[in-house]
Amino acid sequence: MRKLLQPSLYYFSVVAQTGSLTSATEKLGLTVSALSRHIAKLEGDIGVPLFERHARGMVLSHAGRLLFRHAQRTLADAQTVFDEIQGDERRRARTLTITCTEGFAFDFLPVSLGAFCGKHPDVAIQLEVVPSERASQMLLSGEASISLAFTFKPEPGVVVQFTQRAPVMALMHDDHPLASKAKVSLKDLAAYPVLLQDKGTTNRQLFDIACSVEGIEIVPKMTSRYVAALYRFAQVVPHAIMPSGYVSVAKRLAVDRLTAIAFDNPLLAQRRLQVMTLAGRQLDELAQECLDWIIDDLKRTSERG
Secondary structure, X not given: OHHHOOHHHHHHHHHHHHOOHHHHHHHHOOOHHHHHHHHHHHHHHHOOOOEEEEOOEEEEOHHHHHHHHHHHHHHHHHHHHHHHHHHHHHHHHOEEEEEEOHHHHHOHHHHHHHHHHHHOOOOEEEEEEOXXXXXXXXXXXXXXXXXXXXXXXXXXXXXXXXXXEOOEEEEEEOOOOOOOXXXXXXXXXXXXXXXXXXXXXXXXXXXXXXXXXXXXXXXXOEEEOOHHHHHHHHHHOOOOEEEEEHHHHHHHHHHHOEEXXXXXXXXXXXOEEEEEEEOOOXXXXXXXXXXXXXXXXXXXXXXXX
C-alpha cells in the first residue's frame, strides 16, 4: 500500500516500526541520509519532533505516537480500498455480458448458461434482452461480448460466429388436430386461435408477409411482446397455435406436451439465427469458452428438431 500513502508518512511509519534509520533503510532501499531528510521534513511540516533520538535507536515522542496511529489507520484504510478495487476488477473479469432477443431468453439461454455456470461457479452472467437492432448496437459500443438474434442479414461491424436457418414454425399442443401433419398451411390456422408476437419481431414480420402473399387475413386471439405469455396461452387455450422459432422452445416441448410443426410456405423459412461478436476484437479466454458452449448447444438443440 506504499503507493497509496504520502511518501514521508510511509517512511515515518517504517522507522517507527523498526526503531532505527539503519534498519528502515534496509526495508526501504534508501540511504540513511535520504531517509533522515524525509523524517526531518515531516517534523518541520508538523512543527514538533516525532522521535526521541537515542544511541540505541529512535523512540516515538508523544506526537510521534499520535501520528503513527494515524499512519496505521491510513494504511489499513488503503489496504481495504485496494482489496475492494482488486476484488471489483476480478469480479468484472469474471462477468460475461450477453445480449439477445427475447426468443433466446425465454428458455434456451437460461438453460444453456445455467449449465455453463455449473461448470464455472465463479462466473456471473449479465443477460440483456433487447430488440434485434439494439443487440448489435451493444456489441458495437462494447457493452456486450456476445450477441444472439434472429435476423435476415448480418449487421456491419460485427462478426457472425455461427448462423443457421431459424424458420417460423407452428407451436401447438401435441393433441391438437393439426399435430399429426408433416406441415401446416396458413389456411389451416384460420379455424383456430392464433397467438402472435408484436409486429417489431422478425417472427411477426415474416408471418405478416407470408399471409399477405397468400391473401390470408389472420385475426389473432392474442398479441404480446412477451414470448412467455404467448407460450403459456398456447398451453392453456384449447387448440391454440403460436408461430414460433424452434430453438426458442425446444428444451421445453416434451415436458410441456407441445410440438412444433413446419409451415409449407417457404417465406417462413427465410429467417436465420446468428451468434455475433464485435469485429476486430478478440474475446478473452472465458468469453471464448462461453461462445463455443452456446454454439455447441445450438447445434445439439437444432439436431433434435
